[in-house]
Amino acid sequence: MHQFDGFHGTSFTSAEEILDSNYELSIGDDEWIGNGVYFFISGISSKPGEQAKLWAIAQAWDNIERRNRYKRFCVIKSKIEVDDNCLLDLTSEDGVSVLNYLIERFEDKISRLNKRFKYIDGLVINFAVKEGILPIEVVKGNFYIKFAKERIKGFNLRTPNCTICTVLDPTKNIIENHIQSTGDIGNEAN
Amino acid sequence: MKIQLDNWKILNLNFSSREEERLENSFDLKTGNFFPEDKSKTFGVGFEIEIKDKKFDLSIEAIFMFSLDEKITEKFKISDFPKINAPAIAFPYLRAYVSNLTLQSGFDPVMLPSINFVNLVRDSENDEN
Numbered sequence: 001m002h003q004f005d006g007f008h009g010t011s012f013t014s015a016e017e018i019l020d021s022n023y024e025l026s027i028g029d030d031e032w033i034g035n036g037v038y039f040f041i042s043g044i045s046s047k048p049g050e051q052a053k054l055w056a057i058a059q060a061w062d063n064i065e066r067r068n069r070y071k072r073f074c075v076i077k078s079k080i081e082v083d084d085n086c087l088l089d090l091t092s093e094d095g096v097s098v099l100n101y102l103i104e105r106f107e108d109k110i111s112r113l114n115k116r117f118k119y120i121d122g123l124v125i126n127f128a129v130k131e132g133i134l135p136i137e138v139v140k141g142n143f144y145i146k147f148a149k150e151r152i153k154g155f156n157l158r159t160p161n162c163t164i165c166t167v168l169d170p171t172k173n174i175i176e177n178h179i180q181s182t183g184d185i186g187n188e189a190n
Numbered sequence: 191m192k193i194q195l196d197n198w199k200i201l202n203l204n205f206s207s208r209e210e211e212r213l214e215n216s217f218d219l220k221t222g223n224f225f226p227e228d229k230s231k232t233f234g235v236g237f238e239i240e241i242k243d244k245k246f247d248l249s250i251e252a253i254f255m256f257s258l259d260e261k262i263t264e265k266f267k268i269s270d271f272p273k274i275n276a277p278a279i280a281f282p283y284l285r286a287y288v289s290n291l292t293l294q295s296g297f298d299p300v301m302l303p304s305i306n307f308v309n310l311v312r313d314s315e316n317d318e319n
Binding site for chain 1: 219311315
């Protein structure tokens with residue numbers, strides 16, 4: 001059994017809803033590593049809680065309306081528990097081999113979609129889950145994620161700066177939620 | 191439930207006088223809370239203050255630690271106390287500190303405005319809804 005802490009950055013109002021009921025899934029084939037609830041975790045960064053805060057601040061900004069959608073952020077620390085067989089670890093060689101196997105397996109299906117995806121990691125993982133090929137419950141990987149500063153300055157790197165994970169069924173794999181920090185967003189996001 | 195202010199400290203302070211005076215003063219305030227895992231009855235209120243005076247720039251980061259006589263629950267964390275009552279208790283200390291600091295630095299003392307934290311929080315909640 002694998003147990004680790006995940007940090008989820010969101011608005012204060014959403015945090016209240018999460019504590020009250022549970023997390024809502026992010027759904028879409030263009031999600032980094034498939035459908036699920038996303039967390040920053042320890043890995044290539046030792047400060048996933050800080051990254052969750054920066055994410056919540058960056059996500060507040062509405063580029064069309066030119067204002068923050070929310071003025072207060074919240075970081076929730078969740079305890080995630082997953083069976084070793086149900087964790088797809090894309091930071092390891094074994095995990096990448098599994099992903100490559102899935103890509104081969106769904107090659108035809110992806111071609112038939114006749115749609116261009118910038119990245120297909122999430123799409124392939126979603127296929128694998130839907131078809132029950134692997135008992136995937138949690139996926140983790142290293143990615144480059146842009147926060148407010150990088151968005152404002154237009155920085156784009158290939159070097160990953162975060163380790164993130166997605167939990168497909170929060171009711172099953174999240175055993176505890178605690179608010180770690182809250183705060184005003186101010187003008188940091190614009 | 192009893193709550194008390196245990197201690198406070200300045201984490202970061204930047205003061206620089208301006209060669210050229212600006213036309214107007216401005217002031218920005220951000221607050222936040224944090225809940226240390228290893229201390230179940232303690233929480234912190236953080237302040238970030240940025241003052242752009244006509245004659246100087248001053249930025250301050252401060253934390254105020256509060257303790258309760260019972261364990262902090264998740265419900266307490268999202269209640270009004272950490273985001274309204276605790277900052278309201280702490281702010282006058284910071285206000286006095288800023289006033290003394292600016293006076294002792296050879297400038298006219300800055301008196302930060304009184305902040306109505308109830309209105310401040312309610313306004314941000316209304317904006318979100």
